[in-house]
Amino acid sequence: GQQVMQIPQYQHVQEGEDFTTYCNSSTTLSNIQWYKQRPGGHPVFLIQLVKSGEVKKQKRLTFQFGEAKKNSSLHITATQTTDVGTYFCAGHSGNTGKLIFGQGTTLQVKP
Amino acid sequence: DGGITQSPKYLFRKEGQNVTLSCEQNLNHDAMYWYRQDPGQGLRLIYYSQIVNDFQKGDIAEGYSVSREKKESFPLTVTSAQKNPTAFYLCASSPTTSYNEQFFGPGTRLTVL
Numbered sequence: 001g002q003q004v005m006q007i008p009q010y011q012h013v014q015e016g017e018d019f020t021t022y023c024n025s026s027t028t029l030s031n032i033q034w035y036k037q038r039p040g041g042h043p044v045f046l047i048q049l050v051k052s053g054e055v056k057k058q059k060r061l062t063f064q065f066g067e068a069k070k071n072s073s074l075h076i077t078a079t080q081t082t083d084v085g086t087y088f089c090a091g092h093s094g095n096t097g098k099l100i101f102g103q104g105t106t107l108q109v110k111p
Numbered sequence: 112d113g114g115i116t117q118s119p120k121y122l123f124r125k126e127g128q129n130v131t132l133s134c135e136q137n138l139n140h141d142a143m144y145w146y147r148q149d150p151g152q153g154l155r156l157i158y159y160s161q162i163v164n165d166f167q168k169g170d171i172a173e174g175y176s177v178s179r180e181k182k183e184s185f186p187l188t189v190t191s192a193q194k195n196p197t198a199f200y201l202c203a204s205s206p207t208t209s210y211n212e213q214f215f216g217p218g219t220r221l222t223v224l
Contacts, residue, residue, distance in 0.1 A: 009151065031210050042201060043154070045212040088153060097142070097161055097208030098169065101153040 002027050002093050006102030014110050019079050021105035023072040023089035030092045032065050032072040033099070038085040079109045114138070117202050117216035124196075124223050132187045132219045134202030142208045143185035147171060148199040148218075157200075160185055161208050189221065196223045 003026045013019050023032065031050045035043035047056055049065035049072065056063045062075045072089055086104040093100065115136040124130045134143065142161050146154040156169030160179040174193025179185050185204075189196045201218045205211040 004153075006153070033212060042215040042218050043203075043213075044215070048210070048212060050210070090154075092210055097167075098156055098159065099144075099213065101146075101155075103151070103153040 002100055004089060004091055004100045004102040006089055006105055008105055009103065010106050010108070012108045012110065013079050015081060016078050019076040019083070019107055021074050021087050021089075021107075023074075023091075023102050025070045025091055025093070025100075027093050028069050030069075030094065032069075032089055032091045034063060034072075034074055035088045035090065036085050037088065037104070041085075043088060076107075079107070081109050081111050083107060084109050115202060115204050115214055115216040117200075117219050119219060120217065122219055122221045124221070126223055127191045129191060130189050130196075130221065132189065132200055132202075132221070134185045134187065134216060135183055136185075136204045136214075136216075137183060138204055138206075138214065139182070140204035140206050140214070141182070142205045142211075143179065144203040144205075144213065145169075145175070145177065145185070145187045146201045146203065148201060154201065157187065159208070196221060 005024045033048045034046040037043045053067045054065045060077045064073045086106045088104045090099045090101040144159040145157040155171050157175050158177040160166040163182050176188045199220050202216040203213040205213045
């Protein structure tokens with residue numbers, strides 16, 4: 001079945017360093033969404049990308065959707081302790097209505 | 112105050128007992144979802160409902176059942192047939208199933224002893 005793979009699974013960085021997580025789908029996606037889950041919390045929507053090659057920025061966060069609409073990345077510049085959490089990508093494929101989630105990347109930031 | 116609620120936050124049950132987790136939303140969303148989250152894994156879809164009185168199986172529906180009698184409510188029953196029920200259960204809703212962001216409830220952590 002359709003799979004969305006996300007790497008790395010864990011990342012420890014020093015505060016101020018950059019961080020990137022990558023998402024790859026086995027099939028072409030209609031869209032890609034990114035969510036953040038703080039420790040002990042629930043996923044919260046960050047952003048959605050729909051167009052091939054699309055790039056969106058939210059302050060220190062940069063999101064990209066690949067040209068083939070099968071991969072995506074989230075890059076955080078100059079991490080802060082408030083960035084700690086697990087970042088999930090998720091995508092729709094076709095018209096099933098089902099959102100397929102990657103396994104998530106857990107980010108730890110050392111002050 | 113609009114939102115999606117799940118109760119209780121923590122739930123303990125003995126093996127062999129059925130248990131029902133509640134999920135209520137007042138966002139007037141048509142679509143609702145149930146996910147299971149295990150450590151180190153992403154969210155796996157159990158069931159979803161696109162509209163009242165209709166629901167579809169997700170990727171891991173075995174051992175679970177749902178109902179959608181009201182737009183606001185989508186309860187999940189974890190039956191004794193579910194072999195590994197201990198997990199974190201998340202309910203979500205969205206305006207429709209078409210490419211909308213999903214709004215998640217706070218989750219219920221179920222432990223089966």
